[in-house]
Amino acid sequence: MIRKKIFKLPATGFTERGTEILRIEALSDAVFAFSVSLLVAALEVPQTFEELRVILNGAIPFFATVAMIFLFWYQQYKFFRRYGLNDVSTILLNLVYLAVILFYVYPLKFLFAVLLTSWTGIDLFPHATEKGLAILQQEDFSQLIILFSIGYAVLWFLILLMYQRALSVSKRIELTPFEVLITKKERRGAFLNICVGIAAMLLAFAGQELLSGICYLLIPFLLVLNSRYGKEKK
Numbered sequence: 679m680i681r682k683k684i685f686k687l688p689a690t691g692f693t694e695r696g697t698e699i700l701r702i703e704a705l706s707d708a709v710f711a712f713s714v715s716l717l718v719a720a721l722e723v724p725q726t727f728e729e730l731r732v733i734l735n736g737a738i739p740f741f742a743t744v745a746m747i748f749l750f751w752y753q754q755y756k757f758f759r760r761y762g763l764n765d766v767s768t769i770l771l772n773l774v775y776l777a778v779i780l781f782y783v784y785p786l787k788f789l790f791a792v793l794l795t796s797w798t799g800i801d802l803f804p805h806a807t808e809k810g811l812a813i814l815q816q817e818d819f820s821q822l823i824i825l826f827s828i829g830y831a832v833l834w835f836l837i838l839l840m841y842q843r844a845l846s847v848s849k850r851i852e853l854t855p856f857e858v859l860i861t862k863k864e865r866r867g868a869f870l871n872i873c874v875g876i877a878a879m880l881l882a883f884a885g886q887e888l889l890s891g892i893c894y895l896l897i898p899f900l901l902v903l904n905s906r907y908g909k910e911k912k
Contacts (some may be wrong), residue, residue: 692857696762702769703758709776711784714744739790746786750779753837761844761851767808767841775836789826792819823882823890831875838868858885863904870900 696703717740742853754775792814794800803813814822841864844851848858874893 692760692860693854695851696759696763702772703755704771706751706754706776709780710747713747713779717743717783717787723903738794739787742790743783743787747779747783750775750833752808755839757837757844760857763844763847763851765843765847768840771836771839771843773800775833775840778829778832778836782833782901783824784824785829787824789822805855820885820887820890822883823887824879827875827879827882827890831872831879834871834875838872841865841868863907866907867901867904870904871897874900 712754791803795803795813806813814839841861844853844861845858845865848861853861873896878890878893881893
């Protein structure tokens with residue numbers, strides 16, 4: 679399995695309780711692979727060099743979307759490797775998590791494509807341009823950001839609930855004090871990401887699309903602060 683042979687969590691002193699691949703993880707891998715397949719299936723075989731050029735221009739939105747999917751795959755992978763939970767609550771949370779991932783594949787790619795088009799002027803929507811259709815109305819841009827922000831916040835909320843579930847059974851799975859501290863740090867990081875998504879959504883509602891986008895640039899700084907806070911608590 680790709681999880682076991684290729685990827686391995688860095689040595690952090692955290693005991694990996696998920697030594698075996700659970701059925702829910704196998705299903706998760708299939709869903710994430712299918713999500714990427716949806717993006718690939720959307721790429722038609724070019725009939726002309728101009729069509730090939732359009733596909734090549736769309737490489738950045740494609741890889742950006744795949745990178746985002748991989749980020750959430752890794753979050754889920756890390757959780758199951760560390761805790762090895764297979765109870766009903768965890769399974770239900772994971773199924774909702776996978777459903778949201780599938781639903782947001784195309785909105786993610788559309789958002790990245792719109793941003794690249796607006797920043798570079800590259801036409802990534804030739805069919806709409808040919809038909810004279812507006813790719814995105816000015817008043818619709820805030821709704822697109824709101825859609826993205828809702829999905830982003832919901833995914834991190836589900837991750838937060840997973841870590842909360844791990845904390846609630848910490849004695850049963852025999853988490854050490856250090857592991858409890860790391861789990862709380864991960865939960866706190868998920869909460870900070872939720873706050874970013876909610877802040878971006880509220881700013882988009884208020885018509886402040888630029889400030890809404892800037893919110894996401896704060897994520898690395900918030901994660902660094904979260905990491906340092908965890909060291910201080912330790």
